Amino acid sequence: MVLNSIEKLLEKYNNGETSLKEEAQLRAYFTGDNVADHLAHYKPLFQFFSSAQEEQYTKDVPLKTTKTIRLYQWISVAAVTVLMLGLMIPNIMGPTAEEKREAELAYNKTMEALNLLSIGMNEGKQQLGALSMVGENLDQGIESASMLGEFTKTKNRIFKNK
Amino acid sequence: MKQADFVNIVMPFKDKVFRLAKRLLVSREEAEDATQEILLKLWKNKEKIEDYKNVEAFSMTMTKNFCLDRLKSKQAQNLKIVHSNYTDSSASLQRQVEVGDSLNWVSKIIEDLPEQQKIIVQLRDIEQYDFAEISKMLEMNETAIRVALSRARKTIRQKLTNTHNYGVK
Incomplete structure:
Protein backbone atom coordinates (compact mmCIF):
# COMPACT_ATOMS: atom_id res chain seq x y z
CA MET A 1 0.00 0.00 0.00
CA VAL A 2 2.71 2.44 1.04
CA LEU A 3 4.93 1.15 -1.74
CA ASN A 4 2.16 1.63 -4.24
CA SER A 5 1.61 5.25 -3.35
CA ILE A 6 5.35 5.87 -3.39
CA GLU A 7 5.57 4.46 -6.89
CA LYS A 8 2.73 6.69 -8.00
CA LEU A 9 4.41 9.66 -6.40
CA LEU A 10 7.66 8.82 -8.13
CA GLU A 11 5.88 8.75 -11.44
CA LYS A 12 4.39 12.15 -10.74
CA TYR A 13 7.75 13.33 -9.46
CA ASN A 14 9.50 12.44 -12.68
CA ASN A 15 6.86 14.32 -14.63
CA GLY A 16 7.47 17.40 -12.53
CA GLU A 17 3.94 17.35 -11.15
CA THR A 18 4.46 16.74 -7.46
CA SER A 19 3.72 19.39 -4.88
CA LEU A 20 6.26 20.35 -2.26
CA LYS A 21 4.34 18.28 0.26
CA GLU A 22 4.50 15.15 -1.86
CA GLU A 23 8.17 15.69 -2.45
CA ALA A 24 8.67 15.92 1.28
CA GLN A 25 6.91 12.53 1.59
CA LEU A 26 9.24 11.04 -0.98
CA ARG A 27 12.24 12.49 0.77
CA ALA A 28 11.08 11.09 4.09
CA TYR A 29 10.56 7.65 2.57
CA PHE A 30 13.92 7.46 0.82
CA THR A 31 15.98 8.80 3.66
CA GLY A 32 14.34 6.21 5.93
CA ASP A 33 15.50 2.63 6.30
CA ASN A 34 12.65 0.74 4.65
CA VAL A 35 13.32 1.34 1.00
CA ALA A 36 12.14 -1.36 -1.38
CA ASP A 37 14.95 -3.03 -3.30
CA HIS A 38 13.74 -2.12 -6.77
CA LEU A 39 13.63 1.55 -5.78
CA ALA A 40 17.01 1.54 -4.06
CA HIS A 41 18.66 3.51 -6.83
CA TYR A 42 16.59 6.56 -5.83
CA LYS A 43 18.05 6.49 -2.38
CA PRO A 44 21.27 8.36 -3.09
CA LEU A 45 19.30 11.02 -4.98
CA PHE A 46 17.12 12.01 -2.05
CA GLN A 47 19.95 11.60 0.38
CA PHE A 48 21.94 13.94 -1.77
CA PHE A 49 19.14 16.49 -1.75
CA SER A 50 18.98 16.42 2.03
CA SER A 51 22.71 16.66 2.48
CA ALA A 52 23.10 19.38 -0.14
CA GLN A 53 20.58 21.42 1.78
CA GLU A 54 22.83 21.61 4.78
CA GLU A 55 25.80 23.22 3.16
CA GLN A 56 26.46 26.64 4.60
CA TYR A 57 28.23 29.80 3.69
CA THR A 58 30.67 30.44 6.49
CA LYS A 59 32.88 33.18 5.16
CA ASP A 60 32.58 36.65 6.62
CA VAL A 61 31.64 39.45 4.31
CA PRO A 62 33.41 42.73 4.98
CA LEU A 63 30.49 45.13 5.06
CA LYS A 64 32.01 48.57 4.98
CA THR A 65 30.78 51.72 3.44
CA THR A 66 32.67 52.22 0.26
CA LYS A 67 36.09 53.74 0.73
CA THR A 68 36.28 55.71 -2.49
CA ILE A 69 33.40 57.98 -1.52
CA ARG A 70 35.14 58.77 1.76
CA LEU A 71 38.33 59.61 -0.07
CA TYR A 72 36.45 62.08 -2.26
CA GLN A 73 34.89 63.67 0.78
CA TRP A 74 38.30 64.22 2.31
CA ILE A 75 39.67 65.63 -0.91
CA SER A 76 36.89 68.22 -0.99
CA VAL A 77 37.58 69.12 2.63
CA ALA A 78 41.26 69.56 1.81
CA ALA A 79 40.43 71.75 -1.18
CA VAL A 80 38.24 74.02 0.92
CA THR A 81 40.95 74.32 3.58
CA VAL A 82 43.54 75.30 1.00
CA LEU A 83 41.16 77.90 -0.42
CA MET A 84 40.47 79.34 3.02
CA LEU A 85 44.19 79.49 3.83
CA GLY A 86 44.80 81.26 0.54
CA LEU A 87 42.31 83.94 1.54
CA MET A 88 43.41 84.22 5.16
CA ILE A 89 47.20 84.27 4.88
CA PRO A 90 47.51 87.75 3.19
CA ASN A 91 45.24 89.17 5.92
CA ILE A 92 47.25 87.64 8.72
CA MET A 93 50.72 88.12 7.31
CA GLY A 94 50.07 91.57 5.75
CA PRO A 95 50.95 94.96 7.40
CA THR A 96 49.41 95.73 10.76
CA ALA A 97 47.67 99.05 11.56
CA GLU A 98 50.82 100.44 13.20
CA GLU A 99 52.96 99.59 10.20
CA LYS A 100 50.42 101.32 7.99
CA ARG A 101 50.55 104.45 10.13
CA GLU A 102 54.36 104.50 10.00
CA ALA A 103 54.28 104.13 6.26
CA GLU A 104 51.85 107.07 5.99
CA LEU A 105 54.08 109.16 8.23
CA ALA A 106 57.13 108.38 6.12
CA TYR A 107 55.17 109.25 2.99
CA ASN A 108 54.06 112.59 4.42
CA LYS A 109 57.62 113.43 5.49
CA THR A 110 58.98 112.65 2.06
CA MET A 111 56.30 114.80 0.49
CA GLU A 112 57.25 117.67 2.83
CA ALA A 113 60.93 117.36 1.97
CA LEU A 114 60.11 117.27 -1.72
CA ASN A 115 57.96 120.40 -1.33
CA LEU A 116 60.83 122.19 0.37
CA LEU A 117 63.10 121.16 -2.43
CA SER A 118 60.72 122.50 -5.06
CA ILE A 119 60.43 125.83 -3.21
CA GLY A 120 64.23 126.12 -3.18
CA MET A 121 64.27 125.33 -6.86
CA ASN A 122 61.80 128.13 -7.56
CA GLU A 123 63.95 130.60 -5.66
CA GLY A 124 66.95 129.49 -7.68
CA LYS A 125 64.95 130.06 -10.81
CA GLN A 126 64.21 133.68 -9.75
CA GLN A 127 67.91 134.28 -9.23
CA LEU A 128 68.44 132.86 -12.66
CA GLY A 129 65.98 135.56 -13.88
CA ALA A 130 68.36 138.24 -12.53
CA LEU A 131 71.16 136.66 -14.49
CA SER A 132 69.11 136.83 -17.64
CA MET A 133 68.53 140.53 -16.96
CA VAL A 134 72.30 140.90 -16.92
CA GLY A 135 72.37 139.13 -20.26
CA GLU A 136 69.80 141.59 -21.66
CA ASN A 137 71.84 144.59 -20.58
CA LEU A 138 74.83 142.99 -22.19
CA ASP A 139 72.91 142.69 -25.43
CA GLN A 140 71.97 146.36 -25.25
CA GLY A 141 75.65 147.18 -24.65
CA ILE A 142 76.59 145.12 -27.69
CA GLU A 143 73.99 147.00 -29.77
CA SER A 144 75.32 150.37 -28.69
CA ALA A 145 78.80 149.05 -29.44
CA SER A 146 77.63 148.19 -32.96
CA MET A 147 76.35 151.72 -33.28
CA LEU A 148 79.94 152.77 -32.49
CA GLY A 149 81.08 150.50 -35.35
CA GLU A 150 78.66 152.29 -37.70
CA PHE A 151 80.14 155.56 -36.61
CA THR A 152 83.68 154.42 -37.46
CA LYS A 153 82.52 153.21 -40.90
CA THR A 154 81.15 156.60 -41.81
CA LYS A 155 84.25 158.25 -40.29
CA ASN A 156 86.56 156.11 -42.51
CA ARG A 157 84.52 156.96 -45.60
CA ILE A 158 84.92 160.60 -44.80
CA PHE A 159 88.65 160.32 -44.29
CA LYS A 160 89.10 158.32 -47.56
CA ASN A 161 87.26 160.93 -49.56
CA LYS A 162 89.74 163.51 -48.42
CA MET B 1 19.57 50.89 7.27
CA LYS B 2 22.20 49.66 9.69
CA GLN B 3 24.48 46.68 9.36
CA ALA B 4 22.45 44.66 11.84
CA ASP B 5 19.20 45.19 9.90
CA VAL B 10 20.25 38.59 4.35
CA ARG B 19 24.51 26.70 -2.69
CA LEU B 20 23.12 27.91 -5.98
CA ALA B 21 26.46 29.50 -6.81
CA LYS B 22 28.25 26.31 -5.91
CA ARG B 23 25.89 24.21 -8.00
CA LEU B 24 26.69 26.36 -11.01
CA LEU B 25 30.36 27.19 -10.46
CA VAL B 26 31.23 23.81 -8.85
CA SER B 27 34.31 25.06 -7.02
CA ILE B 38 26.27 39.25 -4.34
CA LEU B 39 26.08 40.24 -0.69
CA LEU B 40 28.29 43.26 -1.28
CA LYS B 41 26.11 44.32 -4.19
CA LEU B 42 23.06 44.05 -1.95
CA TRP B 43 24.84 46.02 0.74
CA LYS B 44 25.74 48.76 -1.71
CA ASN B 45 22.11 49.04 -2.73
CA LYS B 46 20.84 48.75 0.80
CA GLU B 47 18.76 51.92 0.47
CA LYS B 48 16.76 50.32 -2.31
CA ILE B 49 16.35 46.97 -0.58
CA GLU B 50 13.30 48.13 1.31
CA ASP B 51 11.53 48.84 -1.95
CA TYR B 52 11.98 45.32 -3.28
CA LYS B 53 8.98 43.14 -2.65
CA ASN B 54 10.98 39.98 -2.39
CA VAL B 55 14.64 40.44 -1.57
CA GLU B 56 15.25 36.71 -1.54
CA ALA B 57 13.88 36.09 -5.03
CA PHE B 58 15.71 39.16 -6.27
CA SER B 59 18.99 37.89 -4.80
CA MET B 60 18.52 34.45 -6.31
CA THR B 61 17.96 35.99 -9.74
CA MET B 62 21.06 38.10 -9.23
CA THR B 63 23.05 35.02 -8.23
CA LYS B 64 21.87 33.09 -11.25
CA ASN B 65 22.80 35.89 -13.63
CA PHE B 66 26.11 36.53 -11.93
CA CYS B 67 27.16 32.88 -12.07
CA LEU B 68 26.10 32.44 -15.68
CA ASP B 69 28.13 35.52 -16.59
CA ARG B 70 31.07 34.08 -14.72
CA LEU B 71 30.81 30.81 -16.59
CA LYS B 72 30.50 32.58 -19.92
CA SER B 73 33.54 34.78 -19.35
CA LYS B 74 35.51 31.80 -18.10
CA GLN B 75 34.75 29.85 -21.22
CA ALA B 76 35.55 32.85 -23.37
CA GLN B 77 38.87 33.61 -21.76
CA ASN B 78 40.63 30.31 -22.04
CA LEU B 79 40.58 27.37 -24.32
CA LYS B 80 42.12 25.20 -21.65
CA ILE B 81 38.70 24.50 -20.25
CA VAL B 82 38.12 21.83 -22.88
CA HIS B 83 41.23 20.07 -21.84
CA SER B 84 40.70 20.41 -18.12
CA ASN B 85 37.15 19.11 -18.48
CA TYR B 86 38.63 16.12 -20.15
CA THR B 87 41.07 15.26 -17.41
CA ASP B 88 38.65 16.24 -14.69
CA SER B 89 35.90 13.88 -15.77
CA SER B 90 38.22 10.92 -16.04
CA ALA B 91 39.81 11.70 -12.71
CA SER B 92 36.50 11.97 -10.92
CA LEU B 93 35.25 8.84 -12.68
CA GLN B 94 38.23 7.02 -11.35
CA ARG B 95 37.61 8.39 -7.92
CA GLN B 96 34.01 7.39 -8.08
CA VAL B 97 34.94 3.86 -9.06
CA GLU B 98 37.40 3.71 -6.22
CA VAL B 99 35.36 5.28 -3.52
CA GLY B 100 31.98 4.24 -4.78
CA ASP B 101 30.43 7.20 -3.09
CA SER B 102 26.89 7.29 -4.36
CA LEU B 103 26.27 10.85 -3.21
CA ASN B 104 29.18 12.04 -5.30
CA TRP B 105 27.60 10.24 -8.20
CA VAL B 106 24.42 12.18 -7.86
CA SER B 107 26.33 15.41 -7.60
CA LYS B 108 28.26 14.48 -10.73
CA ILE B 109 25.09 13.65 -12.62
CA ILE B 110 23.55 17.00 -11.71
CA GLU B 111 26.77 18.70 -12.72
CA ASP B 112 26.37 17.27 -16.19
CA LEU B 113 22.89 18.69 -16.66
CA PRO B 114 22.38 21.81 -18.78
CA GLU B 115 22.64 24.98 -16.70
CA GLN B 116 18.96 25.80 -16.86
CA GLN B 117 17.99 22.37 -15.52
CA LYS B 118 20.75 22.53 -12.93
CA ILE B 119 19.31 25.77 -11.59
CA ILE B 120 15.78 24.41 -11.51
CA VAL B 121 16.77 21.19 -9.75
CA GLN B 122 18.73 23.24 -7.24
CA LEU B 123 15.85 25.60 -6.55
CA ARG B 124 13.15 22.95 -6.46
CA ASP B 125 14.62 19.74 -5.07
CA ILE B 126 17.23 21.20 -2.80
CA GLU B 127 15.89 24.58 -1.74
CA GLN B 128 12.24 23.53 -2.09
CA TYR B 129 10.87 26.73 -3.53
CA ASP B 130 7.37 26.53 -4.99
CA PHE B 131 6.87 26.98 -8.70
CA ALA B 132 5.53 30.51 -8.41
CA GLU B 133 8.71 31.64 -6.67
CA ILE B 134 10.96 29.85 -9.16
CA SER B 135 9.14 31.40 -12.07
CA LYS B 136 9.70 34.82 -10.54
CA MET B 137 13.38 34.12 -9.99
CA LEU B 138 14.04 32.76 -13.44
CA GLU B 139 11.53 34.90 -15.33
CA MET B 140 10.07 31.77 -16.90
CA ASN B 141 6.50 30.54 -16.87
CA GLU B 142 5.59 27.64 -14.61
CA THR B 143 4.85 25.18 -17.39
CA ALA B 144 8.29 25.66 -18.90
CA ILE B 145 9.80 25.12 -15.47
CA ARG B 146 7.84 21.91 -14.95
CA VAL B 147 8.92 20.61 -18.33
CA ALA B 148 12.58 21.39 -17.69
CA LEU B 149 12.35 19.88 -14.21
CA SER B 150 10.75 16.72 -15.53
CA ARG B 151 13.47 16.38 -18.13
CA ILE B 156 18.97 11.80 -13.37
CA ARG B 157 16.79 8.70 -12.98
CA GLN B 158 18.17 7.21 -16.18
CA LYS B 159 21.77 7.69 -15.12
CA LEU B 160 21.13 6.51 -11.58
CA THR B 161 19.46 3.34 -12.82
CA ASN B 162 22.40 2.67 -15.09
CA THR B 163 25.02 3.11 -12.39
CA HIS B 164 22.92 1.10 -9.99
CA ASN B 165 22.77 -1.78 -12.43
CA TYR B 166 26.50 -1.59 -13.03
CA GLY B 167 26.99 -1.62 -9.31
CA VAL B 168 24.88 -4.76 -8.98
CA LYS B 169 26.68 -6.53 -11.76
Whole structure:
Protein backbone atom coordinates (compact mmCIF):
# COMPACT_ATOMS: atom_id res chain seq x y z
CA MET A 1 0.00 0.00 0.00
CA VAL A 2 2.71 2.44 1.04
CA LEU A 3 4.93 1.15 -1.74
CA ASN A 4 2.16 1.63 -4.24
CA SER A 5 1.61 5.25 -3.35
CA ILE A 6 5.35 5.87 -3.39
CA GLU A 7 5.57 4.46 -6.89
CA LYS A 8 2.73 6.69 -8.00
CA LEU A 9 4.41 9.66 -6.40
CA LEU A 10 7.66 8.82 -8.13
CA GLU A 11 5.88 8.75 -11.44
CA LYS A 12 4.39 12.15 -10.74
CA TYR A 13 7.75 13.33 -9.46
CA ASN A 14 9.50 12.44 -12.68
CA ASN A 15 6.86 14.32 -14.63
CA GLY A 16 7.47 17.40 -12.53
CA GLU A 17 3.94 17.35 -11.15
CA THR A 18 4.46 16.74 -7.46
CA SER A 19 3.72 19.39 -4.88
CA LEU A 20 6.26 20.35 -2.26
CA LYS A 21 4.34 18.28 0.26
CA GLU A 22 4.50 15.15 -1.86
CA GLU A 23 8.17 15.69 -2.45
CA ALA A 24 8.67 15.92 1.28
CA GLN A 25 6.91 12.53 1.59
CA LEU A 26 9.24 11.04 -0.98
CA ARG A 27 12.24 12.49 0.77
CA ALA A 28 11.08 11.09 4.09
CA TYR A 29 10.56 7.65 2.57
CA PHE A 30 13.92 7.46 0.82
CA THR A 31 15.98 8.80 3.66
CA GLY A 32 14.34 6.21 5.93
CA ASP A 33 15.50 2.63 6.30
CA ASN A 34 12.65 0.74 4.65
CA VAL A 35 13.32 1.34 1.00
CA ALA A 36 12.14 -1.36 -1.38
CA ASP A 37 14.95 -3.03 -3.30
CA HIS A 38 13.74 -2.12 -6.77
CA LEU A 39 13.63 1.55 -5.78
CA ALA A 40 17.01 1.54 -4.06
CA HIS A 41 18.66 3.51 -6.83
CA TYR A 42 16.59 6.56 -5.83
CA LYS A 43 18.05 6.49 -2.38
CA PRO A 44 21.27 8.36 -3.09
CA LEU A 45 19.30 11.02 -4.98
CA PHE A 46 17.12 12.01 -2.05
CA GLN A 47 19.95 11.60 0.38
CA PHE A 48 21.94 13.94 -1.77
CA PHE A 49 19.14 16.49 -1.75
CA SER A 50 18.98 16.42 2.03
CA SER A 51 22.71 16.66 2.48
CA ALA A 52 23.10 19.38 -0.14
CA GLN A 53 20.58 21.42 1.78
CA GLU A 54 22.83 21.61 4.78
CA GLU A 55 25.80 23.22 3.16
CA GLN A 56 26.46 26.64 4.60
CA TYR A 57 28.23 29.80 3.69
CA THR A 58 30.67 30.44 6.49
CA LYS A 59 32.88 33.18 5.16
CA ASP A 60 32.58 36.65 6.62
CA VAL A 61 31.64 39.45 4.31
CA PRO A 62 33.41 42.73 4.98
CA LEU A 63 30.49 45.13 5.06
CA LYS A 64 32.01 48.57 4.98
CA THR A 65 30.78 51.72 3.44
CA THR A 66 32.67 52.22 0.26
CA LYS A 67 36.09 53.74 0.73
CA THR A 68 36.28 55.71 -2.49
CA ILE A 69 33.40 57.98 -1.52
CA ARG A 70 35.14 58.77 1.76
CA LEU A 71 38.33 59.61 -0.07
CA TYR A 72 36.45 62.08 -2.26
CA GLN A 73 34.89 63.67 0.78
CA TRP A 74 38.30 64.22 2.31
CA ILE A 75 39.67 65.63 -0.91
CA SER A 76 36.89 68.22 -0.99
CA VAL A 77 37.58 69.12 2.63
CA ALA A 78 41.26 69.56 1.81
CA ALA A 79 40.43 71.75 -1.18
CA VAL A 80 38.24 74.02 0.92
CA THR A 81 40.95 74.32 3.58
CA VAL A 82 43.54 75.30 1.00
CA LEU A 83 41.16 77.90 -0.42
CA MET A 84 40.47 79.34 3.02
CA LEU A 85 44.19 79.49 3.83
CA GLY A 86 44.80 81.26 0.54
CA LEU A 87 42.31 83.94 1.54
CA MET A 88 43.41 84.22 5.16
CA ILE A 89 47.20 84.27 4.88
CA PRO A 90 47.51 87.75 3.19
CA ASN A 91 45.24 89.17 5.92
CA ILE A 92 47.25 87.64 8.72
CA MET A 93 50.72 88.12 7.31
CA GLY A 94 50.07 91.57 5.75
CA PRO A 95 50.95 94.96 7.40
CA THR A 96 49.41 95.73 10.76
CA ALA A 97 47.67 99.05 11.56
CA GLU A 98 50.82 100.44 13.20
CA GLU A 99 52.96 99.59 10.20
CA LYS A 100 50.42 101.32 7.99
CA ARG A 101 50.55 104.45 10.13
CA GLU A 102 54.36 104.50 10.00
CA ALA A 103 54.28 104.13 6.26
CA GLU A 104 51.85 107.07 5.99
CA LEU A 105 54.08 109.16 8.23
CA ALA A 106 57.13 108.38 6.12
CA TYR A 107 55.17 109.25 2.99
CA ASN A 108 54.06 112.59 4.42
CA LYS A 109 57.62 113.43 5.49
CA THR A 110 58.98 112.65 2.06
CA MET A 111 56.30 114.80 0.49
CA GLU A 112 57.25 117.67 2.83
CA ALA A 113 60.93 117.36 1.97
CA LEU A 114 60.11 117.27 -1.72
CA ASN A 115 57.96 120.40 -1.33
CA LEU A 116 60.83 122.19 0.37
CA LEU A 117 63.10 121.16 -2.43
CA SER A 118 60.72 122.50 -5.06
CA ILE A 119 60.43 125.83 -3.21
CA GLY A 120 64.23 126.12 -3.18
CA MET A 121 64.27 125.33 -6.86
CA ASN A 122 61.80 128.13 -7.56
CA GLU A 123 63.95 130.60 -5.66
CA GLY A 124 66.95 129.49 -7.68
CA LYS A 125 64.95 130.06 -10.81
CA GLN A 126 64.21 133.68 -9.75
CA GLN A 127 67.91 134.28 -9.23
CA LEU A 128 68.44 132.86 -12.66
CA GLY A 129 65.98 135.56 -13.88
CA ALA A 130 68.36 138.24 -12.53
CA LEU A 131 71.16 136.66 -14.49
CA SER A 132 69.11 136.83 -17.64
CA MET A 133 68.53 140.53 -16.96
CA VAL A 134 72.30 140.90 -16.92
CA GLY A 135 72.37 139.13 -20.26
CA GLU A 136 69.80 141.59 -21.66
CA ASN A 137 71.84 144.59 -20.58
CA LEU A 138 74.83 142.99 -22.19
CA ASP A 139 72.91 142.69 -25.43
CA GLN A 140 71.97 146.36 -25.25
CA GLY A 141 75.65 147.18 -24.65
CA ILE A 142 76.59 145.12 -27.69
CA GLU A 143 73.99 147.00 -29.77
CA SER A 144 75.32 150.37 -28.69
CA ALA A 145 78.80 149.05 -29.44
CA SER A 146 77.63 148.19 -32.96
CA MET A 147 76.35 151.72 -33.28
CA LEU A 148 79.94 152.77 -32.49
CA GLY A 149 81.08 150.50 -35.35
CA GLU A 150 78.66 152.29 -37.70
CA PHE A 151 80.14 155.56 -36.61
CA THR A 152 83.68 154.42 -37.46
CA LYS A 153 82.52 153.21 -40.90
CA THR A 154 81.15 156.60 -41.81
CA LYS A 155 84.25 158.25 -40.29
CA ASN A 156 86.56 156.11 -42.51
CA ARG A 157 84.52 156.96 -45.60
CA ILE A 158 84.92 160.60 -44.80
CA PHE A 159 88.65 160.32 -44.29
CA LYS A 160 89.10 158.32 -47.56
CA ASN A 161 87.26 160.93 -49.56
CA LYS A 162 89.74 163.51 -48.42
CA MET B 1 19.57 50.89 7.27
CA LYS B 2 22.20 49.66 9.69
CA GLN B 3 24.48 46.68 9.36
CA ALA B 4 22.45 44.66 11.84
CA ASP B 5 19.20 45.19 9.90
CA PHE B 6 20.92 44.21 6.71
CA VAL B 7 22.33 41.04 8.23
CA ASN B 8 18.86 40.16 9.51
CA ILE B 9 17.44 40.45 6.02
CA VAL B 10 20.25 38.59 4.35
CA MET B 11 20.90 35.84 6.89
CA PRO B 12 17.98 33.56 5.96
CA PHE B 13 18.98 33.16 2.35
CA LYS B 14 22.73 33.67 2.18
CA ASP B 15 23.26 29.90 2.33
CA LYS B 16 20.83 29.43 -0.52
CA VAL B 17 22.73 31.94 -2.60
CA PHE B 18 25.93 30.12 -1.81
CA ARG B 19 24.51 26.70 -2.69
CA LEU B 20 23.12 27.91 -5.98
CA ALA B 21 26.46 29.50 -6.81
CA LYS B 22 28.25 26.31 -5.91
CA ARG B 23 25.89 24.21 -8.00
CA LEU B 24 26.69 26.36 -11.01
CA LEU B 25 30.36 27.19 -10.46
CA VAL B 26 31.23 23.81 -8.85
CA SER B 27 34.31 25.06 -7.02
CA ARG B 28 33.76 26.05 -3.42
CA GLU B 29 36.15 29.01 -3.59
CA GLU B 30 34.46 30.44 -6.64
CA ALA B 31 31.08 30.01 -5.03
CA GLU B 32 32.30 31.81 -1.92
CA ASP B 33 33.62 34.68 -4.02
CA ALA B 34 30.35 34.87 -5.92
CA THR B 35 28.32 34.90 -2.72
CA GLN B 36 30.47 37.64 -1.29
CA GLU B 37 30.04 39.62 -4.47
CA ILE B 38 26.27 39.25 -4.34
CA LEU B 39 26.08 40.24 -0.69
CA LEU B 40 28.29 43.26 -1.28
CA LYS B 41 26.11 44.32 -4.19
CA LEU B 42 23.06 44.05 -1.95
CA TRP B 43 24.84 46.02 0.74
CA LYS B 44 25.74 48.76 -1.71
CA ASN B 45 22.11 49.04 -2.73
CA LYS B 46 20.84 48.75 0.80
CA GLU B 47 18.76 51.92 0.47
CA LYS B 48 16.76 50.32 -2.31
CA ILE B 49 16.35 46.97 -0.58
CA GLU B 50 13.30 48.13 1.31
CA ASP B 51 11.53 48.84 -1.95
CA TYR B 52 11.98 45.32 -3.28
CA LYS B 53 8.98 43.14 -2.65
CA ASN B 54 10.98 39.98 -2.39
CA VAL B 55 14.64 40.44 -1.57
CA GLU B 56 15.25 36.71 -1.54
CA ALA B 57 13.88 36.09 -5.03
CA PHE B 58 15.71 39.16 -6.27
CA SER B 59 18.99 37.89 -4.80
CA MET B 60 18.52 34.45 -6.31
CA THR B 61 17.96 35.99 -9.74
CA MET B 62 21.06 38.10 -9.23
CA THR B 63 23.05 35.02 -8.23
CA LYS B 64 21.87 33.09 -11.25
CA ASN B 65 22.80 35.89 -13.63
CA PHE B 66 26.11 36.53 -11.93
CA CYS B 67 27.16 32.88 -12.07
CA LEU B 68 26.10 32.44 -15.68
CA ASP B 69 28.13 35.52 -16.59
CA ARG B 70 31.07 34.08 -14.72
CA LEU B 71 30.81 30.81 -16.59
CA LYS B 72 30.50 32.58 -19.92
CA SER B 73 33.54 34.78 -19.35
CA LYS B 74 35.51 31.80 -18.10
CA GLN B 75 34.75 29.85 -21.22
CA ALA B 76 35.55 32.85 -23.37
CA GLN B 77 38.87 33.61 -21.76
CA ASN B 78 40.63 30.31 -22.04
CA LEU B 79 40.58 27.37 -24.32
CA LYS B 80 42.12 25.20 -21.65
CA ILE B 81 38.70 24.50 -20.25
CA VAL B 82 38.12 21.83 -22.88
CA HIS B 83 41.23 20.07 -21.84
CA SER B 84 40.70 20.41 -18.12
CA ASN B 85 37.15 19.11 -18.48
CA TYR B 86 38.63 16.12 -20.15
CA THR B 87 41.07 15.26 -17.41
CA ASP B 88 38.65 16.24 -14.69
CA SER B 89 35.90 13.88 -15.77
CA SER B 90 38.22 10.92 -16.04
CA ALA B 91 39.81 11.70 -12.71
CA SER B 92 36.50 11.97 -10.92
CA LEU B 93 35.25 8.84 -12.68
CA GLN B 94 38.23 7.02 -11.35
CA ARG B 95 37.61 8.39 -7.92
CA GLN B 96 34.01 7.39 -8.08
CA VAL B 97 34.94 3.86 -9.06
CA GLU B 98 37.40 3.71 -6.22
CA VAL B 99 35.36 5.28 -3.52
CA GLY B 100 31.98 4.24 -4.78
CA ASP B 101 30.43 7.20 -3.09
CA SER B 102 26.89 7.29 -4.36
CA LEU B 103 26.27 10.85 -3.21
CA ASN B 104 29.18 12.04 -5.30
CA TRP B 105 27.60 10.24 -8.20
CA VAL B 106 24.42 12.18 -7.86
CA SER B 107 26.33 15.41 -7.60
CA LYS B 108 28.26 14.48 -10.73
CA ILE B 109 25.09 13.65 -12.62
CA ILE B 110 23.55 17.00 -11.71
CA GLU B 111 26.77 18.70 -12.72
CA ASP B 112 26.37 17.27 -16.19
CA LEU B 113 22.89 18.69 -16.66
CA PRO B 114 22.38 21.81 -18.78
CA GLU B 115 22.64 24.98 -16.70
CA GLN B 116 18.96 25.80 -16.86
CA GLN B 117 17.99 22.37 -15.52
CA LYS B 118 20.75 22.53 -12.93
CA ILE B 119 19.31 25.77 -11.59
CA ILE B 120 15.78 24.41 -11.51
CA VAL B 121 16.77 21.19 -9.75
CA GLN B 122 18.73 23.24 -7.24
CA LEU B 123 15.85 25.60 -6.55
CA ARG B 124 13.15 22.95 -6.46
CA ASP B 125 14.62 19.74 -5.07
CA ILE B 126 17.23 21.20 -2.80
CA GLU B 127 15.89 24.58 -1.74
CA GLN B 128 12.24 23.53 -2.09
CA TYR B 129 10.87 26.73 -3.53
CA ASP B 130 7.37 26.53 -4.99
CA PHE B 131 6.87 26.98 -8.70
CA ALA B 132 5.53 30.51 -8.41
CA GLU B 133 8.71 31.64 -6.67
CA ILE B 134 10.96 29.85 -9.16
CA SER B 135 9.14 31.40 -12.07
CA LYS B 136 9.70 34.82 -10.54
CA MET B 137 13.38 34.12 -9.99
CA LEU B 138 14.04 32.76 -13.44
CA GLU B 139 11.53 34.90 -15.33
CA MET B 140 10.07 31.77 -16.90
CA ASN B 141 6.50 30.54 -16.87
CA GLU B 142 5.59 27.64 -14.61
CA THR B 143 4.85 25.18 -17.39
CA ALA B 144 8.29 25.66 -18.90
CA ILE B 145 9.80 25.12 -15.47
CA ARG B 146 7.84 21.91 -14.95
CA VAL B 147 8.92 20.61 -18.33
CA ALA B 148 12.58 21.39 -17.69
CA LEU B 149 12.35 19.88 -14.21
CA SER B 150 10.75 16.72 -15.53
CA ARG B 151 13.47 16.38 -18.13
CA ALA B 152 16.18 16.86 -15.55
CA ARG B 153 14.62 14.34 -13.18
CA LYS B 154 14.26 11.77 -15.91
CA THR B 155 17.88 12.22 -16.96
CA ILE B 156 18.97 11.80 -13.37
CA ARG B 157 16.79 8.70 -12.98
CA GLN B 158 18.17 7.21 -16.18
CA LYS B 159 21.77 7.69 -15.12
CA LEU B 160 21.13 6.51 -11.58
CA THR B 161 19.46 3.34 -12.82
CA ASN B 162 22.40 2.67 -15.09
CA THR B 163 25.02 3.11 -12.39
CA HIS B 164 22.92 1.10 -9.99
CA ASN B 165 22.77 -1.78 -12.43
CA TYR B 166 26.50 -1.59 -13.03
CA GLY B 167 26.99 -1.62 -9.31
CA VAL B 168 24.88 -4.76 -8.98
CA LYS B 169 26.68 -6.53 -11.76
